[in-house]
Amino acid sequence: MTLRRRDLILSSAALPLASAQGAPRRLRIPHVSPKAETERSYAAVLLEQALAAAGMPVSLEPTSELIPQNRALQELGKHRRLDVLWTMTSVEREQQAQPVRVPIFKGLYGWRLLLASSEVAARMAEVKTPAELRQFSLVQGLEWPDTGILQANGLNVIVSPSYDAMFKQLRLGRADAFPRSVEEIWWELERYGQGLAVVPNICLHYPAAIYYFVAFEEPELAAAIELGLKRLRANGSFDSLFMKYHGEDLARAKLGSRRVIELRNPLLSSQTPLDKPELWYRP
Structure with missing residues (x-):
């Protein structure tokens, strides 16, 4: 057609x-x-x-x-x-x-930075592969698709029914890190991130x-x-609005200078337009 x-x-x-x-x-x-x-x-x-x-x-x-x-x-x-x-x-x-x-x-929600305590963040900054990432526990929401994606990649996921409790779990050492999208993490760090830090050097990515x-x-x-x-x-209005809302977060994340740990997403439909690069953000 x-x-x-x-x-x-x-x-x-x-x-x-x-x-x-x-x-x-x-x-x-x-x-x-x-x-x-x-x-x-x-x-x-x-x-x-x-x-x-x-x-x-x-x-x-x-x-x-x-x-x-x-x-x-x-x-x-x-x-x-x-x-x-x-x-x-x-x-x-x-x-x-x-x-x-x-x-x-x-x-953008497939580009994930990690919130963690300062001590854990320093250790996680050296992660290079999914296998190394499996040494750490990641907290996620009970019904979130991301939970299934991380589990499908063999990662150690701790499931929580409460959004607010996830930040508390990090501070109490009950989970190592909380993967968050570039669009969410800076806002959350400011409001809920007392005692927490964004893990440097790395990011996760899945479609x-x-x-x-x-x-x-x-x-x-x-x-x-x-x-x-x-x-x-x-x-051009779509891209202009996208950058108006997300340009500052993307600039702060510096994805292009981070080591990208690629994960697969088995939850996607075969009709997902992955063959149209113009629809997707790439750093």
Whole structure:
């Protein structure tokens, strides 16, 4: 299928949504992270701009409470408390809801730095291979896809049901390190990282995509989001917004000067667009 024909198909699919007149369509989105105000987060702003580019102005309405990722996916289904969410994809998640297969963070959540105590950070800085990394314990969330990815690579993972408790586990020596994305780690270090440090010299990398998801019963909404993202990529707005929100974190991380420990991600669908380098960030 040519790109032009695909664009026409997406435009036709989005037409019922885009042609509505009057007030912007209200879209319910989840509060999925303690970082920043949801309605002005990067993913929310990008969603707003993408749908505007597709001809469908929207008003985003975040939930008042924090919603775990797996529960948010369920809320797209029969309960229908949500219209759109964004989360890391996996084969299992793509069976629960309809993904829009554009990695909105350009794979940034697969670039991981490590939080650790100063003493552990000094030792981990010498790690060169996954085998050496297995000597350390890594704490992760109970239902996070990253947990399964790290475990699939044979790493020593300690699972925690509580986000706040993970930082405490590091300080108490119950886990050695907490792998965090470049987009998260500096904010977390400032707010939760008393007595902790970012491990120098190394970073982990595995292919990881965060997609927008909608209910299977909303193909027109999925098509409108995909069309809008395509148009933002074409006119440069996508990359400009990405760098506006993440450029400072990337500059601070200095990924290009770190030793990269490559890991595999067996949770990815075969439909993940890994063959399109323009969709992914590389240092």
